[in-house]
Amino acid sequence: MTTGGHPTNGLDDVVHQRVRLGILAVAHQARQVEFGFLRDTLQLTAGNLGQHLTVLEKAGLIEIEKGYEGKRPRTWVTLTAAGQTALRDEITHLKQLIHQLEHPTPADLPHPA
Amino acid sequence: MTNESVPQADSPRELLAVVRDLTSQVRAAQRGTWFPLLVLAVVTLAAIPVYRFAPYLDLLDRCQSRPGHVVCPGPNPAELLYWTVALLLAYALIAAFYVRQSRRRGVGTTIRPYVLTGVALAVLATAVSVWLTLYPLLPVPADPFAAPQVEIVHAGPEVWLLNALGSPTAVIGLALLVLAWVERYRALLAYSVGYLVLVVAVGSRIIHSDSRWYFLPDLLVAALVLLLGAAVFARFRPTAQAAA
Numbered sequence: 001m002t003t004g005g006h007p008t009n010g011l012d013d014v015v016h017q018r019v020r021l022g023i024l025a026v027a028h029q030a031r032q033v034e035f036g037f038l039r040d041t042l043q044l045t046a047g048n049l050g051q052h053l054t055v056l057e058k059a060g061l062i063e064i065e066k067g068y069e070g071k072r073p074r075t076w077v078t079l080t081a082a083g084q085t086a087l088r089d090e091i092t093h094l095k096q097l098i099h100q101l102e103h104p105t106p107a108d109l110p111h112p113a
Numbered sequence: 114m115t116n117e118s119v120p121q122a123d124s125p126r127e128l129l130a131v132v133r134d135l136t137s138q139v140r141a142a143q144r145g146t147w148f149p150l151l152v153l154a155v156v157t158l159a160a161i162p163v164y165r166f167a168p169y170l171d172l173l174d175r176c177q178s179r180p181g182h183v184v185c186p187g188p189n190p191a192e193l194l195y196w197t198v199a200l201l202l203a204y205a206l207i208a209a210f211y212v213r214q215s216r217r218r219g220v221g222t223t224i225r226p227y228v229l230t231g232v233a234l235a236v237l238a239t240a241v242s243v244w245l246t247l248y249p250l251l252p253v254p255a256d257p258f259a260a261p262q263v264e265i266v267h268a269g270p271e272v273w274l275l276n277a278l279g280s281p282t283a284v285i286g287l288a289l290l291v292l293a294w295v296e297r298y299r300a301l302l303a304y305s306v307g308y309l310v311l312v313v314a315v316g317s318r319i320i321h322s323d324s325r326w327y328f329l330p331d332l333l334v335a336a337l338v339l340l341l342g343a344a345v346f347a348r349f350r351p352t353a354q355a356a357a
Contacts, residue, residue: 029139
């Protein structure tokens, strides 16, 4: 990820995806979130959510812990320190993008052909 | 439910709106505001028989007696003991409730700062009460041994504030401010401020009474406001929360 220049340069492809951004946002607020809560809140199928979780886990942004509560299997998702940073950076870049769109400098305006 | 049911949101503004919306949903799922209010209302109501019937234990040896008179400048240590133990048990129960709710709903809890603040304030209130008994800032109005009779109207706001800090009903309100912060709940913040103003106003009155029920307005007002709050927050919690 590059951080200089235009805010789009700072966007991380792993995080800049609405479902994965949603997972990180929920995990950030919840501290620890269960698979079922994520699935219901994001209105995803278990399979689709699982794929996104795998991407985030491989990127080191979340930790997945499997266990049992009574006889019920439970999967808990926790945001890592890297995940916190990635979420904060993404939100910062999104805000910068909005600011840039609302207050364009002459360099941002399209050049006439 | 589809494979990609999160609303299409690719513009920065829409993505931020999604983040805000999801954060609100999680906060709503983490709340259990009615329960602490209910528990604290019960604790306040249960204090009434302690205030009325517990014999005065002069543990600090501060009472003065003459024929026909016994004047004690501080609250009954039995009341202090009751509040300390009851509040510690109440916060333990509240913590257990939030942890259980967290497991049931599948979303973590942020209750720890509230519980720790509540416990710390409960202990602090007891310490302040003991200190005020040993070194009273406000003279006892009905003290027949006080010579000369002292006017208490000159006490500064800091004295009244410290006096209020020794009041268990006020420290309940101070801890509720922390709960409003951890739950990011503006309605609870407004409620807590209103509750605090009310209990401090009621608790700061100078009571001239020979009734053994003189304390009743303080406890009843606090308990009723807490009960009302518990009912209102329970009534207006989101449906998904109520079902969980």
